[in-house]
Amino acid sequence: MAETVRDRVIRIIAEQAVLDVADVHDEMGLAELGIDSLGLVEAIFAIEEAFDVSVPFNANEPEKSGFDISSVGAIVAAVESLVAEQTGGDGGAPPA
Amino acid sequence: MRRVVITGAGTVNALAHDVPGTFAAFREGRSGIGPLEFRDVERLAVRIGAQVRGWDAEAHFNRQEISLYDRFTQFALHAAREAVAQSGLSFRNDRLAYRAGVVLGTAAGGMNTWDENYRSVFEEGKNRVHPFVVPKLMNNAATSHISMTFGLMGPAFSVSTACASSNHAMGMAFHIVRAGAADAMLTGGSEAMLCFGGIKAWEGLRVMSKDGCRPFSANRNGMVQGEGAAVFVFEEFEHARARGAEILAEVVGFAMTADAGDIVMPSRQGAARAMAGALRDAHLPRDSVGYINAHGTGTAANDKTESAAVADVFGQHADRLMISSTKSMHGHLIGGTGAVELLACLMALREGVIAPTIGYEEPDPECALDVVPNEAREAQVEVALSNAFAFGGLNAVLALRRV
Numbered sequence: 162m163a164e165t166v167r168d169r170v171i172r173i174i175a176e177q178a179v180l181d182v183a184d185v186h187d188e189m190g191l192a193e194l195g196i197d198s199l200g201l202v203e204a205i206f207a208i209e210e211a212f213d214v215s216v217p218f219n220a221n222e223p224e225k226s227g228f229d230i231s232s233v234g235a236i237v238a239a240v241e242s243l244v245a246e247q248t249g250g251d252g253g254a255p256p257a
Numbered sequence: 258m259r260r261v262v263i264t265g266a267g268t269v270n271a272l273a274h275d276v277p278g279t280f281a282a283f284r285e286g287r288s289g290i291g292p293l294e295f296r297d298v299e300r301l302a303v304r305i306g307a308q309v310r311g312w313d314a315e316a317h318f319n320r321q322e323i324s325l326y327d328r329f330t331q332f333a334l335h336a337a338r339e340a341v342a343q344s345g346l347s348f349r350n351d352r353l354a355y356r357a358g359v360v361l362g363t364a365a366g367g368m369n370t371w372d373e374n375y376r377s378v379f380e381e382g383k384n385r386v387h388p389f390v391v392p393k394l395m396n397n398a399a400t401s402h403i404s405m406t407f408g409l410m411g412p413a414f415s416v417s418t419a420c421a422s423s424n425h426a427m428g429m430a431f432h433i434v435r436a437g438a439a440d441a442m443l444t445g446g447s448e449a450m451l452c453f454g455g456i457k458a459w460e461g462l463r464v465m466s467k468d469g470c471r472p473f474s475a476n477r478n479g480m481v482q483g484e485g486a487a488v489f490v491f492e493e494f495e496h497a498r499a500r501g502a503e504i505l506a507e508v509v510g511f512a513m514t515a516d517a518g519d520i521v522m523p524s525r526q527g528a529a530r531a532m533a534g535a536l537r538d539a540h541l542p543r544d545s546v547g548y549i550n551a552h553g554t555g556t557a558a559n560d561k562t563e564s565a566a567v568a569d570v571f572g573q574h575a576d577r578l579m580i581s582s583t584k585s586m587h588g589h590l591i592g593g594t595g596a597v598e599l600l601a602c603l604m605a606l607r608e609g610v611i612a613p614t615i616g617y618e619e620p621d622p623e624c625a626l627d628v629v630p631n632e633a634r635e636a637q638v639e640v641a642l643s644n645a646f647a648f649g650g651l652n653a654v655l656a657l658r659r660v
Contacts, residue, residue: 199521202463215302220463221479221557 166244169211170237177204187234194233201230208240214247216240260494261434262660263505263603264346267339269332270485270587270597271307275339279597280604282586283612284633289587290470290481297453303465306451307483307588325389326402327367328449332486332593333399334406337443341407344490345502346441349408358411358439359403360430361488362422362446364592365455366415367394372454399447403488411439420552421513422446423487423595424645424653428511430491431655440493445596447486456482462521464556470589472553472582473560473628475619480554483588487596504660506606509640510539516650523559523646528552528566531652532642536570539640539656544574546656547638548605550598551628552646553582553614554589561623563644568626579636581629585615595645599655602641606659609637 164172168182175182178194185194191201198220205216205228218226228243229235268275271289272282282289289307298304314323314331326334341347348354370393377383392398397415404413412433416426423446430444450456459465459482466479497504512534516527536543552563560582568575583601590597601612610633617630643655 199519202461205463206461218463219466219478221466221477225478 166241167237170240173207189233212244214243259435261431261508262494262497263489264492264497264502265340265344265490267336268487269335286613286615303460327370327393329447330399333447336486336488337403340488340490354408354410356439357409357441359400359413359443360426361400362416362426362592364419365450366396368450368455369452370394372452418651419647421645421647421651421653422592431508431511440496442491445488446593448591448593449484451484470555470585471616472555472614473624474617475621477555480589483590486593506657507660509658510535510656513653518650523562525562525566527652528646529569531654532570535654535656545640548641549580550601550643551580551582552644564624579611579627579629581614583612599643602643602657605638605641
């Protein structure tokens with residue numbers, strides 16, 4: 162079965178947090194996951210590479226970047242909509 | 258104790274190709290930031306920078322020299338010529354040659370040479386590069402060419418500590434002259450990182466602004482890169498006085514600290530220790546400081562950390578001193594930045610004009626200092642500090658006094 166956008170994003174976040182994917186939940190925030198600003202920039206890079214999308218994110222003003230990083234669920238939703246927008250796809254399976 | 262004074266200054270940066278032009282731009286609060294122009298710029302997300310415009314290498318160097326001089330070396334040599342001419346010193350066929358040297362800062366050295374030749378072998382598939390690639394790109398190329406051009410045969414080396422390179426270099430030159438290991442040192446820094454690979458690397462960190470450099474302003478959104486060089490003649494005071502040299506300022510203190518913390522995030526305590534250390538080295542009270550040239554990168558992290566550190570060091574006096582970030586005009590020259598910024602300190606001490614922080618639009622309660630917003634100001638200043646806080650947590654602060 163193809164990995165969904167959600168699965169892939171959670172896998173990226175889990176890897177950055179050095180946690181098992183099963184321990185990463187939608188309501189968790191980055192601080193709770195132990196991901197600092199450098200870790201976040203790395204995770205965003207991994208997301209861009211995984212889905213071949215461009216994530217609007219400036220480390221100077223994360224809250225104004227138009228990319229919601231308030232929780233794991235928010236990041237998943239933001240990536241799903243970016244993938245849908247930027248690939249014109251259905252936000253389902255990532256590109257091969 | 259031997260005293261150290263500055264008897265010459267030279268520069269090329271986005272504002273001007275010399276010191277008088279740079280001072281004029283500081284007075285006018287003029288920005289040198291604009292659209293970047295170089296190959297493949299359309300593949301970048303960040304397309305603004307403080308580029309040196311109208312640079313005609315052929316007007317300054319012959320063809321053989323150009324084949325050996327990366328852009329950062331050209332900038333350094335041009336600045337050094339202006340500084341040496343102003344100082345009135347000559348080194349060749351003089352005993353002074355053995356008592357004179359060079360310490361320059363640069364973060365990336367010959368970045369354009371790396372970029373062009375990687376492109377040639379990786380993208381264009383060529384299997385042969387120019388024979389001078391290595392001597393052109395090495396970080397000490399500018400130092401060595403200054404030594405050769407002026408015949409300086411004493412201590413010479415280059416310093417690379419990211420955004421603090423120039424301040425560390427000038428601090429070393431100060432120590433060398435003060436300690437008696439040389440009587441005159443050419444010092445400062447140079448950087449030429451505005452090329453596709455240089456900016457692409459910085460883009461990755463997501464700390465660059467796409468629209469402008471607004472240090473200390475609440476709506477700042479990152480740094481803007483610049484390029485260029487500044488070089489100074491640091492000379493032992495009695496040596497300068499004996500020959501009747503014009504003295505631009507005295508270098509009175511220097512301190513360096515390491516945060517031992519984070520590879521990119523700045524530390525309030527590390528910055529504060531460096532400022533306090535420079536004043537201690539200078540035996541000057543904190544309330545003697547009238548002006549600080551801030552590191553002031555325009556990133557969220559630097560500007561509030563630096564403001565807090567200034568408040569820690571100066572207490573109530575923090576509200577009376579002036580602090581500005583001239584990066585708003587000449588951009589962040591990375592390894593060359595402290596050198597160009599020392600010019601603003603010289604202008605404050607000698608001409609009584611404080612260079613402004615331009616692009617200041619909205620007060621930030623976390624940066625509640627007198628940042629000399631948008632317009633230059635006349636003020637008499639006795640002591641000025643120049644801050645540099647580098648990635649890697651390496652901090653270097655110089656203290657200068659009016660003569």
